[in-house]
Amino acid sequence: METLIEVQNFTFYYGESPVPALADLNLTVRRGEFVGITGPTGAGKTTLALALNGVIPHFQGGRWSGRVVVAGMDTAETPCSRLARIIGSVFQDPEAQLVATDVEEEVAFGLENQALPREEMLPRIEEALTMVGIRDLRHRSLKELSGGQKQRVAIAAALAMRPAVLVLDEPTSELDPQGTQDVMEVLRLLNREHHLTIVLLEQKLAAMAPYISRLVCLHEGRVVADAPPREILRREKLLRELGLEDPPVAAFFRQLQRAGLYSRDLPLTVEEGREELGRLFAKEGIL
Amino acid sequence: MPPASFLHNLHPLTKVVWSLAVVTAAFFLQGPLPLLLLWASVLAVAGAGKVLRQVLPALKGLALLAGLFFLFQVFLIREGNTVFTLFPAKGIGQVTDVGLYACTVLALRMLAMTSTIPVLLATTNPKDMVVAFVEKLKVPYLYAFMLVTSLRFIPILQEQLDLVLQAQRARGRDLEGRNFIKRVKAVVPLALPLLLVSIRRSRTLAISLETRGFGSGPRTHLRPLAFRPADIAATAACLLLAFLVILL
């Protein structure tokens, strides 16, 4: 498949900082991929997200070298507003990214900038709000929403624009468990049916792993692993070294493996886990 | 969420014109009484727009600034008859009738000129203001951003301050006594960190607008910000009053 995002030897230092936030980073994302990116605090996830949507170098001061190319456009030479036609962004801090006074107006803002006729806006807004489960908040004032509700608005605003690529920086950090799962399901749907390319930067490995096709681990501004999630979850040492979440289902089966009670591939989801547990018990004639 | 008042419903540019008209009038009006009236008119507009209570803290701050300004200046003017002397023994701290008058006028002028800003901010979304500047006035949007970023700075600073005061209360600081000195003392050490946080946050508006495609070409509107008859009437009235003041 065609390459959509190409990060070439990209290095970035914030202000006068002597340590790079991204160090000679290389990353290629093809059209239609659903890539998860993880790493401990300070690994450079947010910095990478900002480099993809052009906030770095257009708004964030610092020293940089290398190149970031999105859909053939060099981000350093293309204004953010142009890049926004291709790439949708959800930032880490839900509060800071909202620009309007009420929910409907917030979701409409990106559509207005795309010069969408008003009649087309209304159904799109409805659709986006429904996808993240906040249809009933449509006419509420943003100031009077809870943390998680604001975060849902930010996601809806990005979805409504139907970009070719979506970059989401910890978009579910304040969502309830069902909400987190729903957002993952929506992303999977858009990825499968509409070929939306997704770059998801997340700490919640257990919630993300079943949905992504590829997991990139960052550490101190470098890529230290890049493989299907199942393979990475097998590498307990890496998880521990980076201080990453060990998803409970995988952790349980890994313990069984170590005790010599299980030898198949590590399950990622609860459903897979149930199947494997059933198989184990059946072998022993239990239930 | 229907807008709260007619003031919220006015076009952002109408409110900017009002603001400028008040500034102009304040510049040309001379006596303390007319200036006081002008200031009262700003308060009246805020009241009619149902935001008087909301902008009251900001107005108090501005009044405080004007008061300080008055105190600094009033001792510097030596013309006219001495009304009283602060330290007669040493002969310092003379206040003259001319000084009192001139400084009252200056302070009131300053107050009237600045008081429209909080009212403007309370009734207009910064995003709408940027949009209006760029689309209607063809201001290059970099400048519109800069203007609005600096305007937005004030409410953000206020929000941050509230958060910190809340945190201080939660750790046992007794601020409920409304003791002004105590409050000031609580806030002074926070000035720098608060400024830094606020600067960082006010910059994010520009980023949020651009990364959602603002500035990439023509756009449409969910709720067109039309210049309605009310806007035309209000603008005309403001311009007319400003002219009258200049002519008189």
Next chain:
Amino acid sequence: MIRAENLSFTYPNGLQALKDISFHIKKGEFAAIIGRNGSGKTTLLKHFNGLLKPTSGRLLIAGLDTARARTAELARKVGFLFQNPDHQIFLPTVAQEIAFGPRNLGLKGREIERRVAEAAAQVGLTEYLDASPWKLGKGLRQRVALASVLAMGPDILVLDEPTTGQDYRQAREIMAITKALHRKGHTIILVTHDMELVARYAEKALVLGGGRLLLQGPLTEVFSRDDVLAEAGLLPPAVLRLTAPYRKAGLIPGVLTPEDLFREVCTILRGEDHAARILPA
């Protein structure tokens, strides 16, 4: 210790965020408050230190009615960790930051020093006492915030999503500190969306939904009520979901963490005590 009696709260815009809530949290308990986005968790927490006052009903904390008590007075009893540490840090060094609360309690010299040292030690910040909080990473700043709350010596600790924005390791560290405090007798009230943390650390849970208290009780009980959880936008911890089919058959009951499950499954697979498992008493 903490008693809510028919507590209701309506925001100025007319939205009723809490509806007729009654509960009782005993001294030394570790209670989690969980529920969907917008269910009223933060609104409820803000009542604990008097930042919000009930519209009707009341909330008693160690006998003190929060509607009448001053926030400063409540602050001696309730330590409140805000979700964002940056909203509660405001002094140039860690030591000064921690000393702020005790000073407000009217303590002097030696006693303040003792409190600062003790609180810093509890969260492992001793070596950073002279550092500027702004130069520390977010995880450490969260600990500074926690230490500054602990230095007030509150019996009750209220934590609003203390682990969001923290990475997995930092989150675990904060929770380990919290657990140690709980062991020492502090009452802990935790709001979080992370059910794995709830399963691992809390003793009981209060489930909010649409401003009402839908359910309260011990974890195993709460997490077995799928109907209520679904209404509250919650999913039980992974281990419970994994074992759900067996629980119905009476197998592997009440297991909340992967380690416990491992132990149980080992026992079952190795046949020890096999029959007793299938036919529980």
